[in-house]
Amino acid sequence: MMEALLNWNIRAALYLLLFSFAYLLFLRRNASAGFNRFYLLLTSVLALVLPLLSFTVFQVRNDAVYAAFQLPEILVNNLGASDTVAAESAIFSFSIFSVFALVSVFFLLLYVSRLLYISALIFGHKKEKHAKMTLVKLQNDKVPFSFFHWLFVSDALKSDHRFEAILAHEKAHASRLHSLDVLFIELLQIVFWFHPAWYFMRAELKAMHEYEADALAIGQVNKSVYQKSLLELTTFGGMLWLTNPFNVSLIKKRLLMMNRKNGNQPAQKWLKLLLVLPFLAAAILIQSCNFASDSVEEVKVVEDNTPAFKQEQASGEEIFTVVEVMPEYPGGPAEMMDFLANNIRYPEQARREEKQGKVFVNFVIEKDGAVSNVSILRGIGAGCDEEARRVVELMPNWKPGYQKGQAVRVSFNLPVRFTLE
Numbered sequence: 001m002m003e004a005l006l007n008w009n010i011r012a013a014l015y016l017l018l019f020s021f022a023y024l025l026f027l028r029r030n031a032s033a034g035f036n037r038f039y040l041l042l043t044s045v046l047a048l049v050l051p052l053l054s055f056t057v058f059q060v061r062n063d064a065v066y067a068a069f070q071l072p073e074i075l076v077n078n079l080g081a082s083d084t085v086a087a088e089s090a091i092f093s094f095s096i097f098s099v100f101a102l103v104s105v106f107f108l109l110l111y112v113s114r115l116l117y118i119s120a121l122i123f124g125h126k127k128e129k130h131a132k133m134t135l136v137k138l139q140n141d142k143v144p145f146s147f148f149h150w151l152f153v154s155d156a157l158k159s160d161h162r163f164e165a166i167l168a169h170e171k172a173h174a175s176r177l178h179s180l181d182v183l184f185i186e187l188l189q190i191v192f193w194f195h196p197a198w199y200f201m202r203a204e205l206k207a208m209h210e211y212e213a214d215a216l217a218i219g220q221v222n223k224s225v226y227q228k229s230l231l232e233l234t235t236f237g238g239m240l241w242l243t244n245p246f247n248v249s250l251i252k253k254r255l256l257m258m259n260r261k262n263g264n265q266p267a268q269k270w271l272k273l274l275l276v277l278p279f280l281a282a283a284i285l286i287q288s289c290n291f292a293s294d295s296v297e298e299v300k301v302v303e304d305n306t307p308a309f310k311q312e313q314a315s316g317e318e319i320f321t322v323v324e325v326m327p328e329y330p331g332g333p334a335e336m337m338d339f340l341a342n343n344i345r346y347p348e349q350a351r352r353e354e355k356q357g358k359v360f361v362n363f364v365i366e367k368d369g370a371v372s373n374v375s376i377l378r379g380i381g382a383g384c385d386e387e388a389r390r391v392v393e394l395m396p397n398w399k400p401g402y403q404k405g406q407a408v409r410v411s412f413n414l415p416v417r418f419t420l421e
Contacts, residue, residue: 019043033211347383
């Protein structure tokens with residue numbers, strides 16, 4: 001479960017990065033705020049949904065030579081054998097997941113607390129209806145802001161000459177349902193709190209909201225009066241997240257957008273969208289790839305961390321490393337560990353000589369599941385090689401592996417670490 005969630009998040013983060021890069025290249029300078037807003041919302045949803053889809057357009061075959069499937073390392077000491085690598089891997093995965101989950105929970109609680117705070121403002125202050133908006137009268141001089149149809153504004157500012165400009169702006173936010181966008185994009189922080197692309201896309205979406213609201217507002221009030229009000233209100237502070245503030249740190253860009261001629265015709269917008277499509281196609285292509293390994297004819301030799309290879313000469317039959325249905329020890333990996341723990345011993349000679357190190361055992365699971373071709377790829381002597389080989393040869397028949405419905409031979413490497421610690 002943890003691994004699946006982490007894999008989903010990694011893919012989602014990759015797609016979000018891909019879509020934000022496309023936006024930066026082709027759409028950021030687009031004069032149409034509504035078009036950009038649509039793109040930012042759509043691609044955010046796609047980044048979440050694409051990793052959940054399971055479909056195969058084509059297979060990517062991997063013909064590289066990895067001639068033996070590497071089993072988890074077995075640790076042998078005075079107490080017997082244990083699957084240390086698997087345990088460490090599980091602990092590592094759990095640690096990553098735990099840190100991610102804790103930070104995500106923090107942002108979830110922060111998100112909920114903001115909603116509760118806004119609710120407290122709504123229910124804890126006097127309200128009145130005004131031009132299809134509900135005015136929530138604040139006692140301090142916070143920057144005016146809106147949340148859906150609620151407009152939070154101080155009594156002093158309500159009687160100010162700039163109030164009509166503020167009202168027009170916030171009504172535009174409400175009519176375009178910008179608060180819904182904000183709720184969605186802020187919710188994504190729970191998943192993408194670590195991702196720079198999310199912060200970039202959130203900032204861009206909020207900028208598009210301001211551009212859209214400005215464009216609608218100057219159609220209702222005098223542009224000069226509106227722009228003057230915008231500049232005068234830059235001295236206010238106290239912006240709240242999850243809301244649409246009248247004053248944000250985009251003043252210069254907003255003024256430029258309001259005075260910019262709309263030179264972006266529909267044909268140009270569609271052309272820019274066509275330029276973005278390859279990025280979407282790339283994301284779909286990545287999700288649809290099924291990576292498969294082909295058969296191999298070599299046996300992997302591992303020495304420390306450096307792989308070497310030699311040609312398998314024992315028979316003319318192919319030996320596979322990864323197949324559609326992998327061989328399985330009867331009862332699964334846990335049963336194999338029990339078998340090894342009950343049978344492997346630290347050799348007395350190795351104890352006397354204080355011999356420690358790693359032995360690599362290679363073996364083949366035949367078409368009938370029998371263990372064959374047991375060999376030591378790298379040993380340390382003092383009886384450790386013989387002990388590792390003896391235990392592997394004692395293994396019962398496995399469930400055989402299958403490729404394309406046919407039983408096949410599959411090669412495995414088993415690292416056995418002998419340690420006196």
